Amino acid sequence: MTLAAFAAIYFVHLAAAISPGPAVLLAARTSLLEGFARGTWLAVGIGLGACIWAVAAFFGLAVLFKIAPALLTALKFAGAAYLLYLAWKMWRHAPEPMDMTLPEGRAPRSALGLVWLGIATQLANPKPAVFFGTIFLTFVPPVAPLWVYLVILGIIFFNDAGWNVIVARIFSLERTRRGYLNLKTVIDRIFGGLLAALGLKLALT
Template sequence: MLGVLGAIYLVHLAAAISPGPAVLLCARTSLREGFLRGTWLAVGIGIGACIWAIAALFGLALLFKVAPALLTALKFAGAVYLIYLAIKMWRHASEPLADLPETEAPRNAAGLVWLGIATQLANPKPAVFFGTIFLTFVPPQAPPWVYVAIIGIVFFNDAGWNVIVSRIFSLERTRRAYLDLKTTIDRVFGGLLGLLGLKLAIS
């Protein structure tokens, strides 16, 4: 079973590292609000990934195959949410940090965790990804501790990678560069997030 867990760890780590909405938001949050707040967002991202993994365990990936309209509906809902976040970034890109409205002020830990969860849940594709992993790597008669270990791996990879992203983007040199180029950087982040939302809707 250790070989199975090792294979799942490597496959999922590659997926967690690939750029996506969660990584973009983590980078931007850390630039604007610092490492600690970026870490709380990373915790939420890890929890959101675990929710999809647990859903796959309970057959949600199979449900998507049987009822593809459900997957399509969830993809469109997720795309709308990501595009909404992108528009918010774009609209406030030219405003100095000190002049941002109250809704854009630094959020508390609970709000950041929830944002991370919501961002992950906006994309239902991980449920299919995890379902594929379980079918490919995990034997049908695997003991319960294996599934618990897999959930732990999922959290460690998603949260851990985004903590690293938070650390990199919260460095003082990185933040100074952000403040000098805030409008451009925020619009790049917003544009990329919007493109990811559109990709989710049409894929």
């Protein structure tokens, strides 16, 4: 594989990683509530979850979609419904003040718990499955040495985890925290609108 091919994979996946979605929003919210270090652990899990979807694509996700195209259609509509549900929930609760305290008797999540939460968030979100099972595979050679696939997985982890670490850092800053709390209704509804647009786009394309 050429350097240009790796660069194409990098930029195509980076565009997918930075697009608003449940993982990015969860990283932002976790950092607001629990700080940068805990948001970073969540970002590691998000990166690992993306790698799991990529490995699934390497081992036949596209073939499965080709054999059973109805499965891809169902997955797309399920993903659209999921994103629209999140958008509705965010829009509905936007005016409510954000509770910055943990419920009584609940201990903070461990670092490993946050990693698993990041993985689960990625695996529960159909958007990465659609991306890795369709667009992503058009940039990946069907046959390549093992090191090529390892480099691609490194790119995926770096993009997803790295972007969400940046999100975590931004939302853990006190100035950002104050600004968010002052404009919570507006910001949550903007994010909700973006999620709704993504859901509609996914359903209609």
